Amino acid sequence: SQQGEEDPQALSIQEGENATMNCSYKTSINNLQWYRQNSGRGLVHLILIRSNEREKHSGRLRVTLDTSKKSSSLLITASRAADTASYFCATVSRGGTSYGKLTFGQGTILTVHP
Amino acid sequence: DAGVTQSPTHLIKTRGQQVTLRCSPKSGHDTVSWYQQALGQGPQFIFQYYEEEERQRGNFPDRFSGHQFPNYSSELNVNALLLGDSALYLCASTLSSYNEQFFGPGTRLTVL
Known part of the structure; x- marks a missing residue:
């Protein structure tokens, strides 16, 4: 079963604009990760944020985490056509038996027009 | 440094057959x-x-089984294939459970 919802399901923007994707989840987490997937191939890890962190940056990416609302957002600044892909959030539940199992949302399809 | 590799890239099987994917x-x-x-x-x-x-299993039937070898490589076996087993199968590896996972390119399985 999916952990939660991603919003929006699809996002279409122009090059140079910012893209914001949101993710909600249901259980207490150890960490939350964002992945990118191009054309139904393998997933590329973008960023990991732990439950005791509120914000993290990596290049043009900014991730926030609000554990009280069980939500996260991914911001891509100054988007490029090459950012066109599906973006997934995935959570690792808190607890000794999760062993890092990733529970994914359904993803946001981002299209960046040149 | 090679990343995660998977084989084969694509596979077509018919219902009832068995398949082995490698990682x-x-x-x-x-x-x-x-x-x-x-x-x-x-x-x-x-x-x-x-x-x-x-170590841990998701909500999949016993038709799905696996194996890990001493060199850490792994196989996924699916018996008695159903049409609904058609999907992209992804393998991911990590050193520590609570760190990032690295994914392979996947195996696209089509069941006819």
């Missing part, structure tokens, strides 16, 4: 997880192998 983890990684991704969906966890044992 080699990133160098230095000892934990391998398998995920199934149906078209338009997020990946779903099948199981995870560590020290040649299945």
Whole structure:
């Protein structure tokens, strides 16, 4: 079963604009990760944020985490056509038996027009 | 440094057949997880192998089984294939359970 919802399901923007994707989840987490997937191939890890962190940056990416609302957002600044892909959030539940199992949302399809 | 590799890239089978998918983890990684991704969906966890044992399993029937070898590579076996088993099968490896996982390119399985 999916952990939660991603919003929006699809996002279409122009090059140079910012893209914001949101993710909600249901259980207490150890960490939350964002992945990118191009054309139904393998997933590329973008960023990991732990439950005791509120914000993290990596290049043009900014991730926030609000554990009280069980939500996260991914911001891509100054988007490029090459950012066109599906973006997934995935959570690792808190607890000794999760062993890092990733529970994914359904993803946001981002299209960046040149 | 080779990343996660998977074979084959594509596979076509018929209902009732059996299939074996293979995965080699990133160098230095000892934990391998398998995920199934149906078209338009997020990946779903099948199981995870560590020290040649299945450590955790998702909500998949016993038709799905696996193995991990001493060199940490892994196989996913699916018996009695159903049309609904058609999906992209992804392998991921990691060194520590609570760090990032590295995914392979996937195997696209089509069941006719």
